[in-house]
Amino acid sequence: MLRQYELVERVLAYDPDADEAMLNRAYVYTVQKHGTQKRASGDPYFSHPVEVAGLMTELKLDQETIVTALLHDTVEDTLATTEEIERLFGGDVARLVDGVTKLSKIETMTESERAAENLRKFLLAMSEDLRVLLVKLADRLHNMRTLHFIKSEDKRRRIARETMEIYAPLAERVGMYEYMREMQLLAFEQLEPEAYATITGRLAAIRSEEGSQVGAIALEVKQVLAEAGMKVEVSGREKHPYSIWRKMAERHVSFEQITDIMAFRVLTESEDECYRALGILHRAWQMIPGRFKDYISTPKINGYRSLHTSLIYNNAMRVEVQIKTKDMHETNEYGLAAHWSYKQGGVPPDAQVGWLRDLIEILDASHDPEELLENTKMAIYQDRIFAFTPKGALFQLPKGATPIDFAFAVHTNLGAQAVGAKINGRHVPLRTPLGNGDVVEIIKSRNSEPQLSWLGFVVTGKARAAIRRFVRQKERAEVAAIGRKLYEEIAERLPSKIGKKALADAVKRLKMGGEEDLMVAIGAAKIDDRQVMEALVPGSAANLPASEEWPRQQRAIAVRGLTPGMAFKLANCCHPVPGDRIVGLRRPGKGVEVHSIDCMTLADGVDADWIDLSWDARTDGAVGRLRAELYNRPGTLAEMAGIFAKNHANVVNLEMTQRENPFHTYEVDLEVRDLAHLTRIVSALRASDAVAQAERI
Incomplete structure (x- = not known):
């Protein structure tokens, strides 16, 4: 362990103007505060912050970073406070120490939640001052060097896994390869001892x-x-x-x-x-x-x-x-x-911190701890390729990245509005993997929006987080719209007119965050009509018998067809199309399932809330399903396809379900405008010599 004078001499050797008195105070302070605390190795606990400070001197970092390294565990593990550190060592040191301080263990949280919350705080502090990252990496490196003293194998493996998945990649992302290699080696020894x-x-x-x-x-x-x-x-x-x-x-x-x-x-x-x-x-x-x-x-x-x-x-x-x-x-x-050494002025090049802005975007967009961990790992630990915009701007992306990943790397709005792409001047599907040196042109439309299906092929954490965030926001808005229409129906059943004050009071009684939260809860069936009525007008539902038939909607809620939205899902059992009479099944926490009124599976919906639905006048069609029995001879499949083309119906999916001479049976999913359009296609199939039988499923 470095002695006090040795540490001070190290700093003065590369920075003669360093505040020697502050360095001495910090050394004495950490020794006094940690007192008789011991590490798993049996060494005094203060040996750890002293060694971390020593690692910082090897990098010739400024005196504030050295003092932060000495004090980085005092707030968490001793009676020291951030206010006391600010009074004794200044605001910069206090801010850095607070950034490095790890969250106390919260026993009610899962391991992934603890790791994610620790990472969340760490990333936010790092975004304000990158010296937080340097101290944290040195802290983790020294902990890894002494990891073998911990008796619990499970704990050693957990720390090693976190180091391998988070800290070694972070060290690599900021170019600290010496730290990265040593962390990987020490973690590898714990995770794969035989190898x-x-x-x-x-x-x-x-x-x-x-x-x-x-x-x-x-x-x-x-x-x-x-x-x-x-x-x-x-x-x-x-x-x-x-x-x-x-x-x-x-x-x-x-x-x-x-x-x-x-x-x-x-x-x-x-x-x-x-x-x-x-x-x-x-x-x-x-x-x-x-x-x-x-x-x-x-x-x-x-x-x-x-x-x-x-x-x-x-x-x-x-x-x-x-x-x-x-x-x-x-x-x-x-x-x-x-670039953070005492003589450089602490101004790292923009290329080295650009990825950090992506991490902060991911932090803002992530919904839960598991998602944050997943997206962050994707952002910091993947091999890279290089791709260019048509104007020559260079972007580095993970191997396997697609034009959608590229678009989100350029700008979040460009990713959200992407409808097509050209690679090296040639039109390609949006899921096409990019190669090194590709020139990528994104075709956009202001009316476009991110698609849920993109999550099946994007590989960057930034793109994944942005898409998920949009999907959540859209789903919330659509569920709130359903809830507002149902709320209006509930309010009309009350004996008096409901004003803004009554609504605000109801929000408070139900302990909702706001009016929109209430509408989302109604739309998602998290609260029932009786609870809403009672919150709006206390006592209005108290005397109603539980078995009473509640009057339902007087106005049906409109549904679009091919793009029903996040809150609505067209049922796969009956494939409703415009022209069918439809009804919705609403279960708590799930979207509304849209069925045709004569669907056989509606009998299974007794546990769901039924909602009256209608097709929106602007509907753009839906996918209908047909079953067709074709004679087993050359040209029959082509003739069926010709009927679809002549009737302007796009084939979404075609599957042979049975082969039994002299017939082949196919199930076909078709994009159609409405029920009349689908009926004409079925009639045309039945009139064809190639088709033995055709029916809608």
């Missing part, structure tokens, strides 16, 4: 068998470059054990089949020398096609810059080579922290 032992054992064996092969290859690379007049630094190492394990899992190969286990780093003086060194190495050894990446001209989203290539060394061995300048290397290893 960890096997891979580290194999790497140790390779080291002993092949001796200084890594050193020999590094020396030869340096000599080849020196002969070309270049003065460079070259170092080599085996690949990271977790990286090897991931590659084995992704490619479904054994350890022996992993050929590029060794990686080498070439450090040059300038950017021009990086490209020159690349050309020299490609002439000296054969490069592997498809394995070259230029992150200098197109940096990663976290600001990482380097040239990556893979070479075949001595006609047998594959080796990976990274070529970068010394400045690039320093920034790459410590990323965001390099």
